[in-house]
Amino acid sequence: MADRLIRITTALAVVAVAAVAAVISYRHAYELVHSHGESGPTARLVPFTVDGLIWAASMVILDASRQKHPAPPLAKWSLAVGIVATVGANVAHGASHGPIGAIVSAWPALALVGSFELLMTLTRAAARSDLAQDEQRTEPERPRTEVEQTPEEAVLEEYRASLEGPGRPLSQRYLAEKHGIDRRRVKQIITGVEQPTAP
Template sequence: MSTAKDLRTGPIADHLIKVTTALAVIAVAAVAAIISYAHALNLVRTHGESNTTAWLVPFTVDGLILAASMVSLDANRRNRPTPALATWSMTAGITATVGANMAHGAPHGPIGALVSAWPALALVGSFELLMTLTRNASGRPDFTDDGRAEVEHYAPGCTTVEQTPEQAVLHEYRASLNGPGRPLSQRYLADKHGMDRRKIKRILTNADRTTPTNPD
């Protein structure tokens, strides 16, 4: 029973979901990119460009979207705001690719324009889905053996690890021993951290047993 549950919620299931999602998104992006490129190529050819120029212009549109997405992803991984140029480039690229595809289908009426625009929308959505998947994977915390999340927060020159509830209780109690008032009571710690008093007592007792004593 537990094995079946682990397959649904454990790391194997997480990896399978990621791989399946990535493959599906990449497949949709590839098909949409081919169709969108063909639409843009035909539009460029019928409006004065030919030969090498006609083949290269569509790449600049979708390439701009990809470049802006990668810059946005890099900023997200570094916990920085997305640069304004990346946001502007993304907006310009989306507008250009959707507009080009709509213009290609416009001679066939509103329905034709919408049908032609769909591959461009699917391509942009695929880019964003891939970026979201990558962001979530890079920001996911590691887990200890007992299931608690252990997250490292990086700052210039220092690294801190998020405390478990037990560590927080012990740290707060020990800090109160050096304070001006009385040490914190077990009842106070239990109410504050939402724990049973017996568990609080066990945490403090185990800490006292493992704390080395200094010889006189």
């Protein structure tokens, strides 16, 4: 229950940070595209292509991880290019205000990418946990290679065998110590076993 609560609250925090960062990062990218000659739908849609590329690449990598396959190289390259593009656009937006302005402007993009990757990490961890639980539930019972005896059955079998052999039957004390059973319990187990008749 505690693990699930941690995952849920962390996911909510990550989503909240990502949403705020996405809005700010989009605004920076839109203003940059608009100030460089694009307007109308083009200026509004270009920023979506950058974040959309990051989303698509991350989903492909996540799917490969869940299927236990290596991530496709194209997905890795697309993710890297998307991150560079979104951070670069935000840095360029704030560059006119000097190094500090560039850093401040780049922060929402970094927060967006970081939050998104944290969310993917949570998803991968939850998937691995669910898969492990499913495997435990569906794991077939291993066949027994030999019949398991209870200590009581072992006492009875050994005592009966000693009756058929030469010499005296095994003592209750010996059987109790060997099988870790109370001596009175040993007496109850062997009571009623027919003693061999003398010739």
